[in-house]
Amino acid sequence: MTSASFPRQVAMLLWKDVRVELRAGELIYATLLFAIIIVLLFSFAFLGGAPPTVEVMAGVLWVALSLSGMLGISRSFEREREADTLRALLLAPVERSALYLSKLLSVSLLMLLLCAVVVPALCLLFGMQVGDAGAWGRLILLLTLGILGFAAVAALFGASLGRARVREVLLPLLVYPLVVPVLLAGARGTYAILYGTPESLDDAARWLKFLLVFDSLAVMGGLWLFEPLCATE
Amino acid sequence: MAMSTDPPALTKPAPLTTLWLLLAVTSVGMLLAPQLILRAPTEPTMGFVQRIFYFHVPCAWLAMLGALTCGVASALYLFKNSDKAEHVAVSAAELTVVFGLIAIVSGPLWARKAWGVWWQWDVRLTTTALLWIIFIAYLFARRYGGPGGRRLGAGLALFGAADVPMIYVSVSLWRTIHPKTSVVPTLDPGMRPAFWLSMVSLHVLFIVLMQLRVRLERARARYNALHLQAQDAGLIDD
Numbered sequence: 001m002t003s004a005s006f007p008r009q010v011a012m013l014l015w016k017d018v019r020v021e022l023r024a025g026e027l028i029y030a031t032l033l034f035a036i037i038i039v040l041l042f043s044f045a046f047l048g049g050a051p052p053t054v055e056v057m058a059g060v061l062w063v064a065l066s067l068s069g070m071l072g073i074s075r076s077f078e079r080e081r082e083a084d085t086l087r088a089l090l091l092a093p094v095e096r097s098a099l100y101l102s103k104l105l106s107v108s109l110l111m112l113l114l115c116a117v118v119v120p121a122l123c124l125l126f127g128m129q130v131g132d133a134g135a136w137g138r139l140i141l142l143l144t145l146g147i148l149g150f151a152a153v154a155a156l157f158g159a160s161l162g163r164a165r166v167r168e169v170l171l172p173l174l175v176y177p178l179v180v181p182v183l184l185a186g187a188r189g190t191y192a193i194l195y196g197t198p199e200s201l202d203d204a205a206r207w208l209k210f211l212l213v214f215d216s217l218a219v220m221g222g223l224w225l226f227e228p229l230c231a232t233e
Numbered sequence: 234m235a236m237s238t239d240p241p242a243l244t245k246p247a248p249l250t251t252l253w254l255l256l257a258v259t260s261v262g263m264l265l266a267p268q269l270i271l272r273a274p275t276e277p278t279m280g281f282v283q284r285i286f287y288f289h290v291p292c293a294w295l296a297m298l299g300a301l302t303c304g305v306a307s308a309l310y311l312f313k314n315s316d317k318a319e320h321v322a323v324s325a326a327e328l329t330v331v332f333g334l335i336a337i338v339s340g341p342l343w344a345r346k347a348w349g350v351w352w353q354w355d356v357r358l359t360t361t362a363l364l365w366i367i368f369i370a371y372l373f374a375r376r377y378g379g380p381g382g383r384r385l386g387a388g389l390a391l392f393g394a395a396d397v398p399m400i401y402v403s404v405s406l407w408r409t410i411h412p413k414t415s416v417v418p419t420l421d422p423g424m425r426p427a428f429w430l431s432m433v434s435l436h437v438l439f440i441v442l443m444q445l446r447v448r449l450e451r452a453r454a455r456y457n458a459l460h461l462q463a464q465d466a467g468l469i470d471d
Contacts, residue, residue, distance in 0.1 A: 157385065157388065157389075160381075160384065160388065161385065163381045164385055165378060165379035166377050166378070166379075169377075170382075170385070173373055174370055177367045177370055178392050180363055221391070221395075229311070229384050229385065229388045
């Protein structure tokens with residue numbers, strides 16, 4: 001019954017999300033602005049006293065990312081719901097797993113964009129120094145893996161909110177506890193990378209592996225649960 | 234929303250005598266346990282406060298058991314659409330929150346004396362706190378989520394159940410300050426009667442509460458079905 005191959009379905013659905021956003025723009029700009037405001041708030045809250053430690057920077061990075069990411073995610077699913085397009089997508093002849101993967105990727109793309117704002121803001125306001133190209137590479141890998149894990153959980157629950165009441169409150173309430181491992185590994189890993197000694201880099205490698213395991217489990221769980229969770233009673 | 238089918242028959246309730254019997258067993262156990270706990274030898278390094286152990290370990294264990302039960306029942310609900318399984322899941326989730334709370338309160342009381350701090354971001358403590366919060370979120374989704382909240386909760390419960398093995402192996406995989414699981418099989422012989430009596434009494438209590446809660450949930454489902462039928466028949470308004 002399906003006309004396009006699986007990767008093509010994912011790509012088409014992803015392209016749809018990107019195109020909607022390119023035309024409307026509301027989500028990207030609002031979320032990016034929100035991310036900058038959070039970093040500013042942190043800098044007002046922390047600066048003035050002792051210079052912030054590397055640990056504080058790592059924490060601010062991940063908290064800013066998860067707060068602004070959640071805002072974008074809940075808004076993007078709310079938009080689908082307002083126009084009832086999620087129902088249309090569920091009726092369309094595409095694999096449910098393709099739908100889930102495309103949502104996962106579009107959420108990840110949004111959050112990667114957020115990183116492109118939050119990381120420079122931290123360098124500027126908190127004096128964060130990442131170091132050489134190797135450190136940047138590690139940081140980008142860590143951020144990507146963390147975002148994938150975050151998005152894997154958020155896309156699953158965001159799409160399944162369906163007819164639930166108090167959606168705006170429910171989504172963060174359901175997603176944050178489940179992504180605590182990501183935040184933990186992300187913040188500890190970032191700290192280890194920024195610290196920059198050989199031992200701490202070993203530590204960072206361990207957190208990268210941890211994230212890889214979490215991501216695989218979260219994506220598998222998402223693929224497995226997407227269909228029953230999206231079903232209506 | 235017309236209800237054409239008959240309301241679910243009041244499934245054969247567990248005979249009340251069995252429940253009373255179990256309740257009697259757990260009551261006797263709970264009256265006896267403090268005596269045995271007082272008579273158990275005092276642990277030399279931690280002193281009197283170590284006696285929290287007899288209470289803390291069974292409750293933490295039951296919280297994990299509740300989470301696993303809720304996870305399995307939620308999977309049955311999600312994939313087989315079994316309402317009965319959903320009743321079991323919500324009952325187990327509530328018990329996980331209750332027993333988890335006991336473990337999370339008794340733990341810091343003990344830790345304050347043994348480690349000098351109330352809380353330590355140790356892997357076992359973190360994963361246990363996480364389990365507790367996930368099941369609070371489960372109850373929240375079910376209570377306030379309206380239609381669809383049950384499915385969301387079930388999805389959450391599956392992730393929550395996946396946390397249980399993490400809690401169990403956390404002390405062996407990471408260097409933590411929390412005592413290892415191997416404490417129990419290598420327990421001082423003098424401590425064993427008190428520990429196992431607490432373990433059995435609390436397990437029986439768990440079963441009793443679970444039974445009562447599932448009965449309540451079934452009665453509620455039956456009431457709702459009858460209410461809808463009465464509405465369809467025009468017997469009641471609204």
